[in-house]
Amino acid sequence: MSAVPAAQVAATTPPSADARNVTRGGRRFTTASPRGRTSRLISTVVLLAIGVVFLVPLGWILLASVNGAATVSVSWPQMFTLDNFVQIATWETTFRPLWNSAILSFGCAIVTVVASVLAAYPLSRYQLRFRRSFMYGILFGTCLPITAMMVPVYALFVSLRLLDNVWGTMFFLAATSLPMAIWMTKNFMDSIPVSLEEAAWVDGASSMTALRRIVVPLMRPGIAVVFIFVFTQAWGNFFVPFVLLQSAQNQPAAVAIYGFFGTYGTVNYGQLAAFSIMYSLPVLVLYLVVQRVSGSSFAMAGAVKG
Amino acid sequence: MATLAAEPRRGQPAAPRRSRGRRVGRNLARTAPLLPAVVLLALFLLGPIIYSLFGSLTNRALTGPRAADPQFVGLDNYLTLLGNDNFWKSVVLTIVFVVASALIGQNVLGMGLALMMSKAPSGVSRVISALVVTAWVLPEIVAAFALYAFFASQGTLNIVLSWLGLDGPMWLVTFPMLAVILANVWRGTAFSMMVYSAALAEVPPDVSEAAEIDGANVFQRFFRITLPMIRRSISTNLMLTTLQTLGVFTLIWVMTAGGPGVESSTLPILAYQEAFKFMQVGYGTAIATVTLLLGAMFSIVYIKVLKPEVDS
Numbered sequence: 001m002s003a004v005p006a007a008q009v010a011a012t013t014p015p016s017a018d019a020r021n022v023t024r025g026g027r028r029f030t031t032a033s034p035r036g037r038t039s040r041l042i043s044t045v046v047l048l049a050i051g052v053v054f055l056v057p058l059g060w061i062l063l064a065s066v067n068g069a070a071t072v073s074v075s076w077p078q079m080f081t082l083d084n085f086v087q088i089a090t091w092e093t094t095f096r097p098l099w100n101s102a103i104l105s106f107g108c109a110i111v112t113v114v115a116s117v118l119a120a121y122p123l124s125r126y127q128l129r130f131r132r133s134f135m136y137g138i139l140f141g142t143c144l145p146i147t148a149m150m151v152p153v154y155a156l157f158v159s160l161r162l163l164d165n166v167w168g169t170m171f172f173l174a175a176t177s178l179p180m181a182i183w184m185t186k187n188f189m190d191s192i193p194v195s196l197e198e199a200a201w202v203d204g205a206s207s208m209t210a211l212r213r214i215v216v217p218l219m220r221p222g223i224a225v226v227f228i229f230v231f232t233q234a235w236g237n238f239f240v241p242f243v244l245l246q247s248a249q250n251q252p253a254a255v256a257i258y259g260f261f262g263t264y265g266t267v268n269y270g271q272l273a274a275f276s277i278m279y280s281l282p283v284l285v286l287y288l289v290v291q292r293v294s295g296s297s298f299a300m301a302g303a304v305k306g
Numbered sequence: 307m308a309t310l311a312a313e314p315r316r317g318q319p320a321a322p323r324r325s326r327g328r329r330v331g332r333n334l335a336r337t338a339p340l341l342p343a344v345v346l347l348a349l350f351l352l353g354p355i356i357y358s359l360f361g362s363l364t365n366r367a368l369t370g371p372r373a374a375d376p377q378f379v380g381l382d383n384y385l386t387l388l389g390n391d392n393f394w395k396s397v398v399l400t401i402v403f404v405v406a407s408a409l410i411g412q413n414v415l416g417m418g419l420a421l422m423m424s425k426a427p428s429g430v431s432r433v434i435s436a437l438v439v440t441a442w443v444l445p446e447i448v449a450a451f452a453l454y455a456f457f458a459s460q461g462t463l464n465i466v467l468s469w470l471g472l473d474g475p476m477w478l479v480t481f482p483m484l485a486v487i488l489a490n491v492w493r494g495t496a497f498s499m500m501v502y503s504a505a506l507a508e509v510p511p512d513v514s515e516a517a518e519i520d521g522a523n524v525f526q527r528f529f530r531i532t533l534p535m536i537r538r539s540i541s542t543n544l545m546l547t548t549l550q551t552l553g554v555f556t557l558i559w560v561m562t563a564g565g566p567g568v569e570s571s572t573l574p575i576l577a578y579q580e581a582f583k584f585m586q587v588g589y590g591t592a593i594a595t596v597t598l599l600l601g602a603m604f605s606i607v608y609i610k611v612l613k614p615e616v617d618s
Binding site: 039040043044046047048050051053054055056057058060061064071072073074111114115116118119121122123126128134136139140141143144145146147148149150151152153154155156171172174175176178179182207208211232235236238239243254257258261269272273276279280283284287 | 333336337339340341342343344346347349350351353354355357358361415419421422423425426427430431433434437438439440441443444445446447448449451452453454455456458460461462464465492524549552553554555556559560573574577578581582587590591593594597598600601602604605606608609
């Protein structure tokens with residue numbers, strides 16, 4: 001999970017389709033040779049084969065969800081049915097877990113974005129003596145494998161009496177996403193020229209007023225990217241709520257879905273697949289939104305620097 | 307970057323140095339916005355790390371008298387750990403998992419996909435890219451279910467093998483590590499693919515074309531020209547995929563739960579089992595600490611790779 005932040009940042013950095021097309025276009029003209037055509041054919045065939053391997057498990061989820069008699073293997077449903085969706089469409093089974101996920105993820109994303117915008121301001125605007133060591137510490141924090149920390153975190157939550165507490169879990173999730181969020185936010189903020197704030201300073205505005213009135217509105221796309229990235233990460237997190245939230249009414253969808261899998265009895269694969277789709281849709285949609293918001297190398301600023 | 311860092315210094319209102327007290331006050335006011343972030347990080351990240359180091363020196367348990375009054379046992383947990391075959395097995399499994407699925411699997415496949423996509427028709431590239439990225443955007447637990455179904459003994463893989471007249475093994479029982487390694491490649495390759503696609507797009511085609519005219523073949527051009535030009539992307543990506551894979555829990559937990567026995571228990575799984583299944587929190591914490599130290603070692607290398615970015 002540690003570098004998932006880093007990993008998911010690339011959610012914001014789809015390979016720039018335009019750039020690739022230009023290069024490809026250029027190459028197509030320069031090497032319109034038989035050899036070029038052969039490598040094109042080979043690439044296409046191999047890519048299609050790999051595509052099938054990636055498609056099959058995804059196809060299983062889609063097909064099983066509309067199959068009244070779904071099994072573990074991919075099969076074309078004898079009869080299409082929405083029964084699986086109807087069966088799970090109850091408050092206890094589906095909507096409460098999804099609602100819990102929404103609260104947990106929104107809360108986490110709001111806390112993270114507010115804290116990281118505030119923290120990024122002094123780091124970006126002032127020459128602080130400890131800035132370098134702080135940034136190193138943050139970078140170090142982005143790398144820690146959080147999954148390895150869950151045992152001590154559990155022990156800590158027991159002594160703080162925060163076990164099975166949604167707020168405690170939300171703040172913990174926020175803390176785990178903060179290092180990457182601060183790093184990204186600071187980079188977005190660095191790209192906004194300070195000269196715009198100078199006018200406000202001259203007019204006697206405090207730095208916080210300048211931040212609220214000038215910097216934040218200008219970096220709205222950057223903030224949206226950070227927000228969606230943190231939200232997605234919290235939404236998909238299974239292990240943290242699995243360890244920290246025990247009662248059924250607090251559990252988010254990631255943990256509830258594990259119940260379908262049940263360690264006892266038979267698994268209803270159709271319902272499992274239907275729930276998977278309901279649970280995955282929001283993040284798939286958000287991913288497309290991020291691509292729209294920052295469909296350029298702009299978003300790369302916060303993340304992987306190669 | 308250098309100019310950006312320099313600008314704020316010039317941009318600040320030129321405050322004459324009046325008194326020491328005022329300067330301290332100003333510095334406090336300037337650093338105040340850092341407070342919420344620092345409190346959260348200290349409480350929920352630094353706290354558990356310190357707790358981890360300290361807790362691993364006690365015989366704390368989840369229930370019973372040792373839960374209420376844990377005793378300080380020094381390095382006992384670590385000594386037990388060193389003498390425990392399961393721990394060593396787990397270390398080896400973790401290394402195998404990281405090397406096979408992240409360092410080799412995701413990186414080689416990611417690079418291969420990126421290269422082929424730059425050659426294939428754009429329609430094909432776009433569809434394949436969308437499939438690969440979807441596997442990565444899906445919540446981890448959903449991906450884990452999909453792959454569990456794929457590798458299950460009556461699953462798709464074995465059905466396909468039976469069409470070919472082959473009798474597939476029970477992958478999750480007979481070859482649990484192979485199954486979770488392939489699963490992690492399936493799930494994680496998109497990241498490497500995107501990093502390498504972006505890096506390859508930056509490589510100017512004329513250098514490679516010049517070499518082609520000089521008679522260099524495809525492999526020479528790739529290994530002698532393209533790879534060296536994107537080596538920074540490669541090292542960064544190797545680091546990120548390694549750290550990401552070191553922490554994988556959900557995928558393995560859903561597919562094999564670390565089993566059969568401890569045949570696929572990597573360090574995060576082993577720590578969870580010891581602490582929550584066998585209620586040995588102190589012992590589990592010691593395993594967690596070892597994993598954290600392992601991660602910290604990787605992090606330091608990673609920070610060295612990225613060093614110029616912090617200094618800018």
